[in-house]
Amino acid sequence: xxxxxxxxxxxxxxxxxxxxxxxxxxxxxxxxxxTGTSFVIIGGSGSGKSxxxxxxxxxxxxxxxxxxxxxxxxxxxxxxxxxxRIGEIGMLFQNAALFDSLSVWENVAFGLLAPxxxxxxxxxxxxxxxEARARANAVLEQVGLDPSxxxxxxxxxxxxxxxxxxxxxxxxxxxxxxxxxxxxxxxxPIMGAVIDGLIVDCVKRMGSTAIAIxxxxxxxxxxxxxxxxxxxxxxxxxxxxxxxxxSGNAMVDxxxxxxxxxxxxxxxxx
Amino acid sequence: xxxxQQEITDTARQHRPGIKENFxxxxxxxxxxxxxxxCPQCKxxxxxxxxxxxxxxxxxxxxxxxxxxxxFVVTRGAGSIGLFALEGISCFFRPPFYWxxxxxxxxxxxxxxxxxxxxxxxFSGGVIALQSYTGFAQYHAQxxxxxxxxxxxTRELGPVMAGLMVAGRVGAAMAAQIGTMRVTDQIxxxxxxxxxxxxxxxxxxxxxxxxxxxxxxxxxxxxGVAGGFTVATVKLGFAPDNYIAATMNAxxxxxxxxxxxxxxxxxxxxxxxxxxxxxxxxxxxxxxxSATTAAVVSASILxxxxxxxxxxxxxxx
Ligand SMILES: Nc1ncnc2c1ncn2[C@@H]1O[C@H](COP(=O)(O)OP(=O)(O)O)[C@@H](O)[C@H]1O
Ligand SMILES: [Mg+2]
Numbered sequence: 196x197x198x199x200x201x202x203x204x205x206x207x208x209x210x211x212x213x214x215x216x217x218x219x220x221x222x223x224x225x226x227x228x229x230t231g232t233s234f235v236i237i238g239g240s241g242s243g244k245s246x247x248x249x250x251x252x253x254x255x256x257x258x259x260x261x262x263x264x265x266x267x268x269x270x271x272x273x274x275x276x277x278x279x280r281i282g283e284i285g286m287l288f289q290n291a292a293l294f295d296s297l298s299v300w301e302n303v304a305f306g307l308l309a310p311x312x313x314x315x316x317x318x319x320x321x322x323x324x325x326e327a328r329a330r331a332n333a334v335l336e337q338v339g340l341d342p343s344x345x346x347x348x349x350x351x352x353x354x355x356x357x358x359x360x361x362x363x364x365x366x367x368x369x370x371x372x373x374x375x376x377x378x379x380x381x382x383x384p385i386m387g388a389v390i391d392g393l394i395v396d397c398v399k400r401m402g403s404t405a406i407a408i409x410x411x412x413x414x415x416x417x418x419x420x421x422x423x424x425x426x427x428x429x430x431x432x433x434x435x436x437x438x439x440x441x442s443g444n445a446m447v448d449x450x451x452x453x454x455x456x457x458x459x460x461x462x463x464x465x
Numbered sequence: 466x467x468x469x470q471q472e473i474t475d476t477a478r479q480h481r482p483g484i485k486e487n488f489x490x491x492x493x494x495x496x497x498x499x500x501x502x503x504c505p506q507c508k509x510x511x512x513x514x515x516x517x518x519x520x521x522x523x524x525x526x527x528x529x530x531x532x533x534x535x536x537f538v539v540t541r542g543a544g545s546i547g548l549f550a551l552e553g554i555s556c557f558f559r560p561p562f563y564w565x566x567x568x569x570x571x572x573x574x575x576x577x578x579x580x581x582x583x584x585x586x587x588f589s590g591g592v593i594a595l596q597s598y599t600g601f602a603q604y605h606a607q608x609x610x611x612x613x614x615x616x617x618x619t620r621e622l623g624p625v626m627a628g629l630m631v632a633g634r635v636g637a638a639m640a641a642q643i644g645t646m647r648v649t650d651q652i653x654x655x656x657x658x659x660x661x662x663x664x665x666x667x668x669x670x671x672x673x674x675x676x677x678x679x680x681x682x683x684x685x686x687x688x689g690v691a692g693g694f695t696v697a698t699v700k701l702g703f704a705p706d707n708y709i710a711a712t713m714n715a716x717x718x719x720x721x722x723x724x725x726x727x728x729x730x731x732x733x734x735x736x737x738x739x740x741x742x743x744x745x746x747x748x749x750x751x752x753x754x755s756a757t758t759a760a761v762v763s764a765s766i767l768x769x770x771x772x773x774x775x776x777x778x779x780x781x782x
Contacts, residue, residue: 254653278659286657292650296642306658364658 203266205230205372205404206251211260212428213246220246221257222428228421233398233405235419235436237412237450239459242425244408245289248374251406253281264372285365285403289376291357293349293364300345303331303363334363338393355386359393366397373398375407379414391417412451415439424450426459549667549741556661556668567669574635574670574736575677579684581634582627586685589622590614590692598701607703611711614693619720620780623685624678625772628731631678632764636739639670640760643743644753652744667740671733678732679725686721723779730775731768738764 204227211224220243228234238244249255251262253269262269264280272280285306293302301308304327322330332342338359349357358378365373378394379387391414398405398418407418415422419436424447432444439451449457597613643666646652655662690712697703738760746756 249653252653252657254656281657282659284657286654288650288654290649292654294646294651294654305660309659364654 204228204263205265206406207261207263207266208251209261211247211250211257211262213243213250213255213257219428221250224260224425224428224430226423226430228404228406230404231402232420233395233407233418233436235407235409235415235422236425236430237409237415237422237439237447238425239450240410243428244425245376247425248286248376248406248408252284252286252374253277283370284372284374285368285370286374287358287361287365287376287378289380291349291361293357293360295349297349298345299347299349299352299360300328300331300335300342302349302360303334303345303367304328305364306368307331330367331363334367335360337366337397338363339389355382355390358382358386358390362390362393362397366401369401369403371403373403373405375405375409375418377408377410378418379409379411384413387411387414388417394418412439545745546737546741549744550737552663553667553671553737553740556664557672559664561664563665563669566665567672570670570673570736571677573638574631574673574732575680578627578631578634578677578681581630582681582685583688585626585630586618586623586688587692589626590618590689590694591696592692593617593622593689594693594696594701598697607707608711608714610697610701610703611693611708612715614697615690615712615715616720618689618693619686619716619724620776621724621772623682623689624724624727624731625768626689627678627681627685627728628735628768628772629765631674631681631732632735632738632768633761635674636735636760636764637757639736639739640743640746640757641753643740644746644756647744647746648749648753662744667744670736670740674732674736675729676732678728678735682724682728686724723775726779727772727775730771734767734771735764738767 206226206228208224208226211221211226212219213221224247226234236244236247246255250257251264251269257270260270264283267276267280269277269280293299294305297305304322304324307322307327307330308324328345331345335342335345340356340359340363344352344356344360349360352360362378373394375394378390382390394405394407395418397403405418407415409415409418416436416439421433422436422439423430423433424444425431426446432442432447434442439447442448442451445458448454449459593614594610597610643652646666652662652666655665694705694708694712697708698705742756742760742763743753746752
């Protein structure tokens with residue numbers, strides 16, 4: 196985790212801290228995600244992985260630390276600039292978080308139709324509803340769904356399909372950064388592999404920078420270039436995703452092999 | 466006081482060895498009382514008067530704590546609702562405005578509330594006619610009934626009944642919908658799709674409430690008077706044309722306008738409560754449930770409280 200002088204990282208985090216009341220969740224996280232890499236973060240349930248992503252997205256205000264996107268300090272930048280930076284992040288939520296009052300295609304096209312002032316750049320021309328629908332159909336096809344699914348309501352879809360729609364919504368306006376929060380949790384192994392494939396596809400095709408959170412080692416190795424492990428509020432290990440299963444780090448080994456004995460003791464009550 | 470403190474310190478120390486010298490009176494009293502309740506040999510520990518004083522002190526402290534906590538919670542709640550309301554209002558002046566959501570809310574709040582509001586108004590007007598006849602009007606001029614019905618409906622029953630019905634229907638629905646969006650991360654998802662949740666969810670609903678309620682009250686006024694008319698003519702046997710003439714005579718623009726002003730305020734308060742409790746809900750399905758209850762209860766109380774305040778403002782000389 197040293198500074199990389201050759202090329203500025205897309206996302207740079209230093210000394211990030213966040214506590215809820217007396218409970219410290221993030222305790223000095225340092226992280227560099229180089230442009231164009233897929234970064235996988237592993238760690239136990241409740242270790243603060245989602246909180247980390249939420250801090251970067253500006254959904255949670257961290258107590259201390261620095262978050263830079265493209266060299267812009269998003270915690271201290273003016274509102275307009277911060278919104279512009281954060282607007283470049285597409286997010287697939289843990290439970291897809293589809294808008295259940297809208298149809299599937301309106302979900303996918305939501306970002307395309309968003310009339311926020313920050314959208315009127317050349318990269319994001321404001322679309323009419325017909326254009327947005329056409330674009331939504333194309334994106335639905337890209338994640339392996341028939342355009343006719345677009346007219347359904349999200350509650351009519353299975354978990355796997357909801358994840359696909361969530362993915363479609365996240366990538367619809369080709370963000371430079373993509374976040375995936377446990378994209379395969381709750382899916383059967385085959386569907387999990389399919390979603391992983393789609394994620395890799397999208398990330399590679401768009402050349403995006405990605406951060407994915409997962410418990411699933413197979414998934415971590417499929418998606419990630421780089422990997423890191425979050426434990427007790429810190430990144431305790433970082434290395435290539437391919438070395439996850441033989442990292443040489445006792446904590447990572449225990450986690451990836453699912454052993455009960457090891458340096459990590461399950462704290463059931465925290 | 467000094468010796469009393471010494472007494473309870475002693476009591477506490479007898480039961481909790483190692484208790485700190487500098488504990489404040491509250492905690493010492495707490496331990497003292499615990500000792501009184503817990504210790505089987507307590508009779509030997511402290512004098513009868515000490516126990517009595519401890520007991521009384523404990524009750525007093527409980528009351529003070531309860532009062533302080535209530536004031537604190539109420540003030541903090543009112544403060545954060547106030548801030549929420551200000552942010553919601555400020556969204557009207559900062560584009561974009563989400564017309565689609567606004568029209569949908571207008572449909573939900575206004576149009577779909579019509580049957581409920583219409584029925585309650587109809588029955589309320591009828592009841593007023595009946596009550597004022599059996600109560601006192603039968604000894605006076607019959608026009609008194611038309612008078613009372615018009616006055617009660619336009620000034621009070623129209624706005625209040627519509628307000629309470631909409632509070633139950635729409636306040637609950639909004640709290641449940643927005644609350645569900647909160648606990649399933651949909652509100653966070655809005656932010657990641659460059660959409661300001663307050664502008665998208667709250668501002669259009671507040672606007673819909675402010676516009677829909679007066680319209681509903683116009684309907685409630687008409688149907689309330691119609692209910693009175695029906696009872697007066699069909700059941701009490703008044704002449705229809707006389708009743709209508711008396712009604713027209715009693716109808717005052719000022720009363721109707723004040724009723725509509727009340728309705729506007731109610732519309733704002735009801736949707737504000739629905740949005741606020743939904744927006745701030747947490748803790749899964751249970752949290753959404755209590756948000757819904759809180760929204761309906763507080764909206765109903767506010768409707769009645771503001772009804773009083775506005776009546777005082779407009780009608781009291
Ligand atoms: N908004 C919040 N308020 C209080 N505690 C929170 C909040 N969000 C997360 N936490 C706590 O932070 C810890 C980490 O949560 P999270 O990041 O969701 O874990 P995970 O690594 O499984 O994604 C959890 O123990 C959770 O209870
Ligand atoms: Mg999580």
